[in-house]
Amino acid sequence: MSPLVRGLICVAIGAIIWFIPAPAGVGPQAWGLLAVFIATIAGFILQPMPIGAIAIIACALLPVLGIMKAGEALAGFSNTTIWLIVSAFMFAEGFIKTGLGKRISYMLLSKFGSSTLRVAYVMSAADFIIAPFTPSNTARGGGIIYPIVRSVTAAVGADAETGKNKKTGAFLMFSAYAAVITSACIFLTGASNNVLCNTLAQEMFGTSIGWGEWFMACIIPGLILTIATPYILYKLINPEIQDSPETMALAKKELGEMGAMSIKEKILCVIFIAALIMWATGSIHHIDSAFVALLGLSAMLLTKILDWSDITKQHGAWDVLVWMGVLVNMAAYLSKFGLMKWFAGVMAAQFAGMPWMTMLIILCLVYTFAHYVLASNSAHIMALFAAFATILVAAGAPVLGVLILLGALCNSASFLTHYGCGVTPIFFGANFMGQGQWWKIGFIITMLHIVVWMGVGLPVMKIIGML
Template sequence: MNNEKSLRSKLWQGIFCIIVGVIIWFLPVPAGISPQAWHLLAIFAATIVGFILHPLPIGAISIIACTALVILQVLKAEEALAGFSNTTIWLIVSAFMFAEGFIKTGLGKRIAYLLLAKFGTSSLRVAYVISTADFIIAPFTPSNTARGGGIIFPIVNSICSAIGANPNEKTNHRTASFFIFSSYCAVITSACIFLTGASNNALAASLSKTLFGITITWTDWFIACIVPGIILSIITPWLLYKIINPELKSTPKARELSAKKLVEMGPMSGKEKLLCGIFLCALLLWATSPIHGIDSAFVALLGLSAMLIAHIIDWDDVLHQKGAWDVLIWMGVLVNMAAYLSKLGLMDYFANAVGSSLGDTSWLIMLIVLSIVYVYAHYGLASNSAHVMALFGTFSAVLITAGAPALGVLIILGVLANSCSFLTHYGCGVTPIFFGANYMSQGQWWKIGFLISTMHIVVWLLIGLPWMKLIGFF
């Protein structure tokens, strides 16, 4: 019965997506817009609604949309498939493979346990150690679900058990709540700092290139985000410590558990050592890209090649990385549609229309207002990528047309698409994993999440924007 209801619900959701596209398709085409651009907008809008409602997996929706573009003669076949050559998308695909290496070899867990065994003497220190471990792993794990759910959460959940916490009992409940939520915050904050820390960052970078002709490199994103990101990484655990007030201040059990786990893992394997070397070389090549000129995607592909040659991962591991190939499909289709919307003049038309309606409002005031709307709109969304697809291009176009510094605005809005994840217990793919530990009620999660999201807006605008100006980004 429940399956029937679910199928019926998804059917109606799919019909609604089609209705949205049909309505836009047959509306009168505004003056100054070509019928081709308008029909492309209809398919694009239906696709976005599909990404939000999920009547089918987003990869399946993308295939349907790509097919519709050609069948309905909106784009030629070679135009509809052009997005799959996007190098930023291939950067993320390759980074997914690095994530597989970290999980398969156990290097990610080893890094976390080494730090905990040495520094995890108090509850607050445990939070900072987890944050540090996630920061180290994040450049090569562009999936919050893979990094948070596959590496960080199992470690933190084990620590909660080691201190005697249980979701159904009162013992050390606040301490477990602190560990769980601070670890979740660490995962999202790391995603803000690195272009390869989350797939939606790559989507924002791709849209920046296709819509505005602005290339955001891995190094650009890192330099722009490192200072406000570190400030948030320092402030957040301390603030949560004060708000949640864990019962345990000293945590010798965390150190004991970590030391035990390290013994169980044994000495560092040859593959782990090789992965460390590849990891460091890739970071060095990304940081020096202005000198050698190798595209960031091909640095990542070089690392993937090295992992395959060294048998750190094998080709079956690559084939089984469903998340990577899913990203390639839906991002390739979506970014390509956005690119053609820009080429056909629709984005400029919309930005100019909205800009004219706002009159002489300064771009800074507009940025503050739109950032608030942009973040809190996530109450109605459960995907950071859907958030970027729905709002990033439009909001960026309005601000850039109003005279805002393009690079600064694009990075800020790209980052805030991660920051909004704190708001709800369904904020992004990894959120239900941490919330599902059942150490925090929905009400508590939403209240604290609202506070952390608001703090992110303040820090990224008040510190992030001036920092970008100081380093010459605008």
């Protein structure tokens, strides 16, 4: 399908909604905004052009069509949580530019990488350390983790083309990919879509969650998944090689070539730890998480870890700023214009009499497996979060519990396909697994995540007062 046809489909979707009479209880502003919003979501999914461009067009249409005033249409760019994401992208650049991310990984591998199963756990540990400061799975997984695990597969003689030790390569690749996705669940700043969920919850329900609170709710189920996943993959894939002393030798060689830790790496370590402490203690000092991240970015600029050209080159960060600012703002005004309240009332009537916990389980399953038709976690959140969260909160489910569960399961759903999120094609592209095997194992790991998030995550949230 050509970009022109995809674009016309998006326009047609918006036009159809625009000209359908608004239901009783929904004002013309709300209905018009819904038409633009749905057309924008369709554009994000079909992508007739880059999503940042689609967002700009949508933003321009809002005042032109008389839906919102100019200042209202641009209000989303003042959202602090969006700036948290932008700043965290810069942290990721610092990890890559200084080599600190690779050094951490190779240090762990040089000490603990004596077997393929241990290598899987080491890569999980490395990703866990780096994840709080790299909200892009593509930047963290593709820029740091993938090159390292690719070197490891070569060191143990795994070759996708010849088929030699192919199962070993498949195990190492999928377990490293699983580490990236699991870490994204654990930290609020581990994936940009987590912050998108948080921002939408704030705009829709007036409730959001801090970095430390998210971590408290997710660390126990997250650690269970971090420990269980490599072992289950080891049993499912059954790699030919169990002992891998070559990995330790490779890591020591790479560390030797990197030389002593540079002054910039040491400075970044201090900034990294200080920001982590400030995020975790936000309830004490009351400094917004976004400004903690901006302070960290300022420190990196002052110490020349990054220069301004590094900042301007971060196209992914500025792209996120544009499309997230526009989309979150539209979602906020859908709520302000009363559409979400109307929708909640309609849906609550359909589920009347059903306990909210039962509803939560059913809708979470639908929400997760809907990812088969989506190729982006952010698109998943934009398409489904507002509707599902509105239904559940109207039924009596606590906002924070809904926020965390829908946020985590969006990440978990990335396992389902070989196009699950931005980083998935990178690991799949190593060609150690075919599509059928990837989908089969991905389904099993997704089910594991669902069981753990509902069986352990919900009780944990109950204990700490979020349910």
